[in-house]
Amino acid sequence: MLFEGDLIMLFVVAFLLLFLGGFVVYKNPKSWVHRSYALLSFSLLVWIFSSYFEDTVASPFYGDLLLRVDFSSALFAAFFLLLFCFELSKKIIDRFSYFRWAIFLFPVVGSLLIFFSDYVISGFYTDSFGVLIPTFGMFGFMYNFLIVAISLISISLIVYEYKSAGQAEKAQYIYLLIGISLTVTVALLTNILLTDYIKNSPDYGVYSRLGIFSSVFIAIFPGYAMLRYRLLNMKVIATESLSFIILLVTFVQIFLAENPYQLLIRGLVFMAMLVLIGMLLKSVETEVERKEELQEMANKLAITNEELKRLDNSKSEFISIASHQLRTPLTAIKGFLSLILEGSYGKITPQIEDVINKVYSANGHLVELVENLLNVSRIDSGRIQYQFAPADITEVIRELADSMTIIAKGRGLALSFTYPERPIEPFDMDVQKIREVVSNLIDNAIKYTKEGSIAVSLERRGDTARITVSDTGIGIAPEDIHQLFQKFRRGAGAGKVNVSGTGLGLYVAKSFVDAHGGSLSIESDGVGKGSRFIVELPLRKK
């Protein structure tokens, strides 16, 4: 070997522990999670140095000292790992915050025993390969047991936390689990569990070094997870872990080179790997970032959507309340105006009669508007109710004919009705609603026709009753037709002909007809060429 490979490795690991531990507390010095991670890193740092150098010092005094430092720093590391895992769990640490101090107490007492008594370590001997082998005192077994138990408890704590974590945190716990389990497994196997088997092998030194170097995992994975609070999916974690292992292997290979030629090749391979893996990770990262952005946007949209729904609901609610409050006084006004016109409060002059008539008609518009608003809010909130019962559609239209004809005449318009030759049998409908639909269509035809005529026809077409209301009025531009069924939508010239229109009637009419399983459609040959409104109602419910 050209280099003292493991000495370099020692410094690499030491640097990583120092750097990540320091950086993590620097990032968030107040957080106990970060603090305990730094404590863990620093005690590992002491551990790797002491257990590395205990084998290399010649003096028995320093050998003994380093051995005791080794054992007590390992104890600290185990308890700081436990502390770290405790801190991760908000639930646990909030309930048992005094645990924090209890956790400090154990390794302190343990270290005192290690340093100043022979209970844990009673001495050591150097084997034929120059490796320092401790001899244990009466608490020796307990010491080893404690370290294994604490490590396992720590890992179980993380598994427990992982299970209840959200999607984004789950990824972080995976990193923690990978890092901690790797270190704990390798370190426990080589330094505690298998020591009896490997103690007498010439490679014992190598094994225990392996244990030391495995603390690189606990430095890197959890450190990385803590510094990177991001949503990561399993694919990224797998890619990154694999890349890291490949890099580590190629890096270590460099130091194992036996001649300059190998050194050059391995160096080049490492560089190439570094670049390739860098590129790979970069592209994975951009993809993840993009996904995160999309996710964030989707979340925002969902929130906005909820907000809009809420607004829409409160708007419907407002309309409903306002309308109810308006309806009562309007009905009262209508009643009193009727009484005045009928002469119930005494004779009135023709002048006053004229004015009252105007007020009466304006009040009528208001009643209609409020009625429509109430219908709209009932439709939108799904509270509208239908009472279906068999009824004769011809009768429904006939009943409307008289009053409508009077209104049309008042406007100088001819209104004609055509009924089917063969009677249409009664079918299920909500008579009230259908009457409202037809009267609204005739009413519109009268409003939007200045001169000419209006024709209402009822016929049977197959399994449907078809009502057509056609007029010779202002007509509708083709581009307006499909919009008129929307709330508050009016055609281009509508405002000039009928000032008080609101654009609610057709919306309500359409949803009434739809509820009957029928259809409402509009036809017009264009502006100024009249329109046809066609209602089709199925005679049998589907």
Ligand code: ADP
């Ligand atoms: P309003 O009549 O109160 O405006 P409607 O929902 O009943 O509300 O009608 C919506 C729009 O449809 C009207 O503003 C008008 O532009 C158009 N419209 C309805 N009926 C006719 C018709 N018979 N002729 C021409 N346009 C019509």
